[in-house]
Amino acid sequence: MYVLGISCYYHDASAALLKDGVVVAAAEEERFTRKKHDISFPANAIKYCLESQNISIDKVKYVGFYEKPLLKFERVMSQHLEMFPLSFKTFLSSTPSWINEKLRVMKKIRKTLKYKGDVLFIEHHLAHAASSFLVSPFKKAAILTVDGVGEWTTTAYGIGEGKDIHLMKEIKFPHSLGLLYSTITAYLGFTVNNAEYKVMGLSPYGNMNKKTNPYYGKLKKIIDIKEDGSYKFDMSYFVYHYKDRMPSKKLCNLLGGPIRTAESELTQRHKDISAALQSVYEEALLKMLNHVYKETRCENVVIAGGCGLNSVANGKILSNTQFKNIWIQPASGDGGTSIGVVSYIYHTILGCKRNYQLKDAYLGPGFSTKEIKKFLDKNKIGYSKFKNDKDIIKTTAKLVHENHVVGWFQGGMEWGPRALGSRSILANPCNPKAQDLLNAKVKHREKFRPFAPVVCEDDALKYFECDEPTPEPTDFMLMVYQ
Numbered sequence: 434m435y436v437l438g439i440s441c442y443y444h445d446a447s448a449a450l451l452k453d454g455v456v457v458a459a460a461e462e463e464r465f466t467r468k469k470h471d472i473s474f475p476a477n478a479i480k481y482c483l484e485s486q487n488i489s490i491d492k493v494k495y496v497g498f499y500e501k502p503l504l505k506f507e508r509v510m511s512q513h514l515e516m517f518p519l520s521f522k523t524f525l526s527s528t529p530s531w532i533n534e535k536l537r538v539m540k541k542i543r544k545t546l547k548y549k550g551d552v553l554f555i556e557h558h559l560a561h562a563a564s565s566f567l568v569s570p571f572k573k574a575a576i577l578t579v580d581g582v583g584e585w586t587t588t589a590y591g592i593g594e595g596k597d598i599h600l601m602k603e604i605k606f607p608h609s610l611g612l613l614y615s616t617i618t619a620y621l622g623f624t625v626n627n628a629e630y631k632v633m634g635l636s637p638y639g640n641m642n643k644k645t646n647p648y649y650g651k652l653k654k655i656i657d658i659k660e661d662g663s664y665k666f667d668m669s670y671f672v673y674h675y676k677d678r679m680p681s682k683k684l685c686n687l688l689g690g691p692i693r694t695a696e697s698e699l700t701q702r703h704k705d706i707s708a709a710l711q712s713v714y715e716e717a718l719l720k721m722l723n724h725v726y727k728e729t730r731c732e733n734v735v736i737a738g739g740c741g742l743n744s745v746a747n748g749k750i751l752s753n754t755q756f757k758n759i760w761i762q763p764a765s766g767d768g769g770t771s772i773g774v775v776s777y778i779y780h781t782i783l784g785c786k787r788n789y790q791l792k793d794a795y796l797g798p799g800f801s802t803k804e805i806k807k808f809l810d811k812n813k814i815g816y817s818k819f820k821n822d823k824d825i826i827k828t829t830a831k832l833v834h835e836n837h838v839v840g841w842f843q844g845g846m847e848w849g850p851r852a853l854g855s856r857s858i859l860a861n862p863c864n865p866k867a868q869d870l871l872n873a874k875v876k877h878r879e880k881f882r883p884f885a886p887v888v889c890e891d892d893a894l895k896y897f898e899c900d901e902p903t904p905e906p907t908d909f910m911l912m913v914y915q
């Protein structure tokens with residue numbers, strides 16, 4: 434039985450295909466359209482999923498969508514009404530996309546795919562929860578989902594057992610840790626729903642000491658974090674609930690200046706603000722997780738939602754909570770929900786047994802040697818052919834050791850935002866100038882953006898202050914350690 438999952442129209446459109454409980458293909462639309470975080474209907478990703486199995490859409494028994502559009506529309510409309518007349522401009526600009534596109538998902542699926550079967554709509558945070566728990570190694574696990582916003586929910590926790598997921602508590606819009614992160618991302622002059630990871634990467638360059646970083650105290654004025662990790666915002670510091678931008682004038686005054694323009698210099702103040710934000714986020718996350726442990730008494734935890742990509746915070750979870758094991762899927766953000774949708778339909782709704790774990794991220798398109806050769810010949814690109822993998826590896830290792838930068842392309846494309854050795858840029862980690870070298874070679878790359886060193890698993894403790902044994906999400910570049 435095939436089940437197809439779709440996520441689109443907000444950010445990171447994607448498609449995933451499940452065959453008898455096994456995820457056989459999954460990809461984000463951006464990889465085909467070359468538009469970063471493409472939100473459009475993932476026609477190319479769906480085409481890839483079906484072609485990978487050599488099937489047509491008639492073979493698909495169910496199609497699932499990653500949210501309930503009507504419920505989301507209700508939230509958007511009540512937001513406009515509550516803030517009227519301040520919200521009038523955004524009401525006018527956002528309504529057409531709802532009428533023409535977002536509320537017509539069913540029609541779009543039927544028409545574009547020529548699909549006649551059932552379409553199921555799964556609540557957004559359930560899709561997130563399923564995207565992690567149902568493909569995790571755990572039979573039972575505590576679940577935490579944290580993102581910008583789904584229909585109403587922005588944070589939820591609960592427990593997964595066998596095929597079932599039970600979300601126990603939630604925090605609703607407009608209070609949202611994901612939207613706090615996006616608001617400061619916007620304030621620092623970066624693109625929302627895109628560059629949050631850059632803010633995370635910038636934070637270690639700022640003052641991480643809560644006592645001496647003045648912005649930590651300032652941010653704590655706008656978010657009230659309770660001992661159980663639940664939180665509430667002072668909404669006067671935000672305008673995202675009725676405008677198409679995020680920080681209010683009051684927030685700009687609090688942080689001591691206007692929104693940074695993208696071209697302007699990143700100063701120590703900006704770095705300290707990102708450090709303060711990361712500290713506040715980690716504080717809320719760890720308090721929440723400690724509370725979830727108390728409520729569930731389960732030693733396993735899975736995380737999902739866009740905030741699950743905050744690998745710096747993830748690296749602190751096992752050492753600061755009583756959880757013993759952690760799992761996060763490589764596409765923890767909205768892109769990953771298409772896997773959640775198919776798993777939820779197959780296991781939780783249809784009751785089929787779980788016999789699969791997502792062990793690697795290589796679910797996207799791959800190319801045979803023959804196809805690659807054809808491409809290189811057609812485009813008159815020079816190449817050398819190696820007799821075996823050993824020779825390729827030897828040559829590459831030599832090049833890297835000699836401080837060359839190597840583009841490494843092999844097998845299926847990664848699922849999720851991280852390059853995990855299938856489409857990666859390799860450089861010598863023993864070269865202190867490697868970062869400058871890479872920045873010089875890769876255009877438009879900010880100096881502060883980090884690179885991840887790769888070591889053999891057995892050597893992890895030699896180089897990193899990491900959890901032991903190293904948790905599986907380290908394979909997906911989802912845990913950062915000193």
Ligand SMILES: [Fe+2]
Pocket residue numbers: 557561580581582583738739766767
């Ligand atoms: Fe989400």
